[in-house]
Amino acid sequence: xxxxxxxPLGRISLLLAIVVWLALVLVDLVxxxxxxxxxxxxxxxxxxxxxxILFFIFVYLVYRHVFWKTRQSDxxxxxxxxxxxxxxxxSAGLLTELIYYALGESKIGTDPFLxxxxxxINFAWTSAFLIxxxxxxxxxxLYQKNKQVVNQxxxxxxxxxxxLFFVFFNHNNLDYSFLFGLVILLVISILLAANLKWIxxxxxxxxxxxxLFLFLILLCAGVLFYRVLDSGNEGRVQxxxxxxxxxxxxxxxVFVYGLFxxxxxxxxxxxxSVFEQKLTEAINFQKLSQSIQPEESEEQVxxxxxxxxxxxxxxxxxxIELNPKEQVQIKNPLRILDESTRTELTKLIxxxxxxxxxxxxxxxxxxxxxxxxxxxxxxxxxVPLVVNKSILARIVLIKEVKEGFNKEMLSIIGTxxxxxxxxxxxxxxxxxxxxxxxxxxxxxxxxxxxxxxLPLKLDHPDSFDICAYSNTADxxxxxxxxxxxxxxxxxxxxxxxxxxxxxxxxxxxxxxKGVFQSLIQLDLRPxxxxxxxxxxxxxxxxxxxxxxxxxxxxxxxxHTFCHARAGHIPTLWYKATENKAEFISVEGLGLGIxxxxxxxxxxxxxxxxxxxxxxxxxxxxxxxxxxxxxxEQFGNDRxxxxxxxxxxxxxxxxxxEIIDSLHQFVGGDGMIDDDYSLLVVKFK
Amino acid sequence: xxxxxxxxxENKDILRLIGEVDASNSILLDxxxxxxxxxxxxxxxxxxxxLEYISSAGLGVFMSYLDDFSERGIRFAIFGLNxxxxxxxxxxxxDRLIAIAPDLSTATRLTHES
Numbered sequence: 001x002x003x004x005x006x007x008p009l010g011r012i013s014l015l016l017a018i019v020v021w022l023a024l025v026l027v028d029l030v031x032x033x034x035x036x037x038x039x040x041x042x043x044x045x046x047x048x049x050x051x052x053i054l055f056f057i058f059v060y061l062v063y064r065h066v067f068w069k070t071r072q073s074d075x076x077x078x079x080x081x082x083x084x085x086x087x088x089x090x091s092a093g094l095l096t097e098l099i100y101y102a103l104g105e106s107k108i109g110t111d112p113f114l115x116x117x118x119x120x121i122n123f124a125w126t127s128a129f130l131i132x133x134x135x136x137x138x139x140x141x142l143y144q145k146n147k148q149v150v151n152q153x154x155x156x157x158x159x160x161x162x163x164l165f166f167v168f169f170n171h172n173n174l175d176y177s178f179l180f181g182l183v184i185l186l187v188i189s190i191l192l193a194a195n196l197k198w199i200x201x202x203x204x205x206x207x208x209x210x211x212l213f214l215f216l217i218l219l220c221a222g223v224l225f226y227r228v229l230d231s232g233n234e235g236r237v238q239x240x241x242x243x244x245x246x247x248x249x250x251x252x253x254v255f256v257y258g259l260f261x262x263x264x265x266x267x268x269x270x271x272x273s274v275f276e277q278k279l280t281e282a283i284n285f286q287k288l289s290q291s292i293q294p295e296e297s298e299e300q301v302x303x304x305x306x307x308x309x310x311x312x313x314x315x316x317x318x319x320i321e322l323n324p325k326e327q328v329q330i331k332n333p334l335r336i337l338d339e340s341t342r343t344e345l346t347k348l349i350x351x352x353x354x355x356x357x358x359x360x361x362x363x364x365x366x367x368x369x370x371x372x373x374x375x376x377x378x379x380x381x382x383v384p385l386v387v388n389k390s391i392l393a394r395i396v397l398i399k400e401v402k403e404g405f406n407k408e409m410l411s412i413i414g415t416x417x418x419x420x421x422x423x424x425x426x427x428x429x430x431x432x433x434x435x436x437x438x439x440x441x442x443x444x445x446x447x448x449x450x451x452x453x454l455p456l457k458l459d460h461p462d463s464f465d466i467c468a469y470s471n472t473a474d475x476x477x478x479x480x481x482x483x484x485x486x487x488x489x490x491x492x493x494x495x496x497x498x499x500x501x502x503x504x505x506x507x508x509x510x511x512x513k514g515v516f517q518s519l520i521q522l523d524l525r526p527x528x529x530x531x532x533x534x535x536x537x538x539x540x541x542x543x544x545x546x547x548x549x550x551x552x553x554x555x556x557x558x559h560t561f562c563h564a565r566a567g568h569i570p571t572l573w574y575k576a577t578e579n580k581a582e583f584i585s586v587e588g589l590g591l592g593i594x595x596x597x598x599x600x601x602x603x604x605x606x607x608x609x610x611x612x613x614x615x616x617x618x619x620x621x622x623x624x625x626x627x628x629x630x631x632e633q634f635g636n637d638r639x640x641x642x643x644x645x646x647x648x649x650x651x652x653x654x655x656x657e658i659i660d661s662l663h664q665f666v667g668g669d670g671m672i673d674d675d676y677s678l679l680v681v682k683f684k
Numbered sequence: 685x686x687x688x689x690x691x692x693x694e695n696k697d698i699l700r701l702i703g704e705v706d707a708s709n710s711i712l713l714d715x716x717x718x719x720x721x722x723x724x725x726x727x728x729x730x731x732x733x734x735l736e737y738i739s740s741a742g743l744g745v746f747m748s749y750l751d752d753f754s755e756r757g758i759r760f761a762i763f764g765l766n767x768x769x770x771x772x773x774x775x776x777x778x779d780r781l782i783a784i785a786p787d788l789s790t791a792t793r794l795t796h797e798s
Binding site: 497498501546548570587590594595625633674 | 706714
């Protein structure tokens with residue numbers, strides 16, 4: 001395959017065509033010599049016919065190759081190829097005429113051999129022109145291919161192939177069978193000539209050029225045909241190559257299609273502006289839909305839209321008004337008109353039509369035509385651009401004629417506007433998506449930083465086991481727990497919960513950790529700790545935020561813990577001796593609620609004695625407030641029952657049990673819309 | 685979902701909370717109270733009969749106005765809370781700072797006394 005395509009097929013065909021032509025000339029001269037001298041040249045007329053057919057085939061191959069190479073060129077270049085061959089052929093013919101006119105009745109002028117050489121030259125050029133033009137027509141006919149057209153063309157090609165060999169059947173006579181074949185081929189040609197879909201794609205200027213070219217082709221075809229007939233009639237040629245069905249049918253086809261094309265192009269001239277307009281609209285539409293590229297801005301989209309609307313409606317002026325609420329700026333909002341005319345015209349448009357809000361949310365505002373009472377301008381079209389349910393901008397198109405905007409214009413402008421709005425909306429969504437992505441990244445960092453605020457290792461002696469768990473509703477949250485070893489016998493547990501959730505809670509949680517870590521160094525009693533914490537946090541919490549906290553100071557020698565609670569969810573205490581769990585009740589107000597010294601009246605501490613096997617469950621409200629699909633809360637009692645049911649479990653397993661139960665309770669459709677944390681302590 | 689209904693009876697402004705107050709809608713509650721304050725209310729009663737749930741963010745709104753109320757001499761009470769919501773106020777200790785009454789008449793009496 002590669003080898004064949006590498007061969008210079010065009011040149012080989014050309015060479016073969018020339019060789020065959022030379023052979024044809026030679027054979028025919030020998031035959032003429034025989035005829036004149038009444039000698040048997042020993043060459044049958046079939047040899048001439050075979051050489052002629054071969055010549056046609058090689059010329060066909062040459063031009064097929066030429067057209068294959070230039071198949072991507074535009075119509076005019078292709079048609080020019082036909083024209084140039086035609087001009088060559090015609091001038092060769094005219095030159096021959098001229099030479100014979102000059103020679104007159106001299107000896108050379110009547111020499112049959114020379115005449116035949118010229119005849120063969122003209123025959124070659126005429127064939128080349130006809131075959132080239134036929135291939136050109138083929139290209140034009142099959143420009144917009146469908147199965148039907150391709151089938152039609154194939155029928156034509158087969159018929160032509162038949163006509164090529166017709167000479168063997170009819171022996172070069174102009175008899176009825178010849179006429180019959182010619183009529184059939186002409187009918188097929190006329191049918192094919194209806195395929196003129198390439199013409200509308202020419203613009204106005206190209207159409208004029210095409211008309212000229214087609215005229216030249218028709219002229220050349222006419223001249224050549226006349227010469228063929230002439231040479232046939234004169235009888236000065238003993239060997240007739242041109243009374244050939246194939247050649248005659250080609251003449252017919254070239255002429256019919258050329259004529260049809262010429263006429264259709266001519267009649268298409270006045271309407272070509274409409275087609276060009278439609279094409280411009282399609283291109284504008286494409287521009288609008290492609291202007292979503294990140295580097296392009298909304299202003300560019302609006303700019304293209306304004307220009308597209310003007311060209312689609314042939315407006316005599318236009319401007320774009322931007323909704324003052326939108327942050328879009330456009331450099332050149334006014335087209336054709338000047339500023340004072342615009343102000344003048346704006347006054348003529350009813351106020352209610354210029355509103356930036358539209359009343360019915362379901363109805364997207366459509367382009368609206370308005371009659372203007374103005375000496376120069378008579379009609380206006382308002383095109384609202386609706387992006388994300390609000391009017392982004394409005395295009396005002398102005399025309400000098402009354403009712404200047406027809407239905408097609410309204411529809412195409414409406415489409416433009418919608419497409420532009422989609423572009424703007426997509427542009428915004430894309431930017432939003434990028435922004436969101438960035439926020440997500442930031443939040444991930446925040447999440448990591450916040451996780452690091454919670455202790456990795458919990459301080460505890462051998463006399464109790466401890467574990468903790470924390471989960472946030474959003475990426476970051478406001479729950480906090482920590483442990484601290486005061487001395488070898490005293491350990492502090494602390495749990496805190498910032499009101500609200502999310503980022504603001506997370507910042508306050510960080511402050512809380514700072515305050516707690518500082519105060520814990522001071523070795524304060526729990527109530528005192530809360531008072532100091534309240535004073536410190538009152539200075540840094542926002543007015544509508546507060547923190548709840550629980551603190552336990554465990555004395556592992558005396559088996560006691562001292563507890564203070566600042567508005568926090570009471571801690572669940574499982575007493576092994578009684579086999580019962582209950583919430584420790586100690587009064588205490590949340591931190592940051594009362595921001596003065598009177599807080600000391602609102603907090604108290606109590607000391608309790610614990611026993612081996614006792615369990616403390618510190619938690620935040622997210623656990624108790626987890627809700628199932630019916631809206632029921634997880635609540636105190638469920639928690640109590642779980643702990644009472646599994647007192648033998650070690651803290652980590654008990655903690656898992658609680659979390660599992662919570663998730664099971666909440667289920668797929670329920671929700672835990674808050675941060676939730678657990679700290680489980682079991683005394684040995 | 686939170687719905688807010690305002691009503692004025694004699695000198696009392698009554699704000700009825702219907703549904704749930706959480707982080708997402710606590711701003712609405714805040715705005716309503718702000719408006720009532722700006723209109724020069726003297727007695728503000730919160731009707732919590734149909735309040736199903738209040739999150740810490742919602743509590744934060746009430747808390748943030750406590751100083752304003754005492755500075756302006758506005759008498760403030762909440763009434764009609766269901767057991768669950770009442771418990772939330774109690775755990776936080778707000779019941780010590782805010783007059784919480786079982787019904788409207790008790791709330792009216794409480795605000796008259798103070």
